[in-house]
Amino acid sequence: MSTTTLRINPTGPSGTFVAKIEKISGQKLLACYQCGKCSAGCPMAAYMDILPNQIIRMAQLGMQKQLLASRTIWTCVSCLTCNSRCPKDIRIAEVIESLRETALRNGLRDDRLNIWEISPEARADLPPIATISAMRKLTS
């Protein structure tokens, strides 16, 4: 892992980012005390590059670039296991969704799924419930 210099300044751009994530998600990020329970029970953790508890920590610190570039925000499926187990009642899935929404709504239309790239046979095999939910979560 490369080294990163962190400058924490609540009034700078990272502070604006933290405020935005807290507003969209409706969560108080500083409530997290890094117990790790969210990551311990996450069924998608094996396929993530940054674990859910690390996402919360990085969000507290306003690490916008790293968060928006992470694979994790596209891997979390909002199963809500973390939410229902967090001893501080933080809704981690809401925080991750707010990161996903930030990435999808930055005007670049950086969609993570192009339904036309899936073969017609594979598309026909998928039930509507799968295609509709995937498009809702992964496209702007």
Add this chain to the structure above:
Amino acid sequence: MTKLIYYPGCTLKNAARNFDVSTVSSMAKLDVEVEELDRWNCCGTVHALGSENIMNRVAPVTNLIRVKETAAKTEGMANEFMTSCAMCYNTLKRANIDVQNRPDKLEVINDFLNLETTKYEGDVEVRHLLEYLRDRVGFDRLAEKVTKPLKGLRVACYYGCLLVRPKEVAFDDVENPMIMENLIEALGATPVNFPLKTECCGAYHAVGKPEIIADRTDKILGSANDENIDLVVVSCPMCAYNLDFRQDDAKQLNPDLKNTPVLYFTQLMAMALECGDEALRFDLHHIDPLPALSARGLA
């Protein structure tokens, strides 16, 4: 006959017609006449988690308006409806709770839907079929109606996410729900416990990340098969698709994975209540349930 409004949802009219027909025909045997909701639309499938999201509440709220309209047309019909799809239940229930708690959002949605003649006022009850069976029909009464007990059938009940999370919508224990096991027992079968019954199947990653689904399916079915089961029952067409239709992918990862039929709980009800083969639609499954059922003398 009790009358009850029924919301099938898109997938039950499409890939999961077996879920739809088995729901309707078994309810008739339990003296509940289900009436399909007039002019229903897609629920949106997933609840948007943004605290200020209003747009994604419009589709669920439109359905809740239709429930009020359908109920108003029939004498003595309550402002409530039932759905058997876990995903529709979850999305509709959470949208309902959200607008009940946030009158300001509801006002914006009602204004947006200004061509509707009925206003939504948070006054509809969303029920899942399992909840309705437990609380209104009663598992005792269900057991009395069973004409063909599913003796000897070992069943793993897979809940996935949507029946138990978040806790606001859960109608049973969040970590260890037992409602499906209790239902299976009422049908004369043997429910078995397995540790991964509320672990996510990977859901919509079926579309873009099939490798995740293969791995999840292998883990979940492997854990259920450790208990020497005949089949798995579910209440969600997304889970059913991943666990049933992606079993070949899972077998690529783990050739030892046993062929495991995945049924809707309503199909077992339809069997035990002898609703006839057309209520089962086993032709819509990937892994044929018949060998497992005939091994127990049930097909």
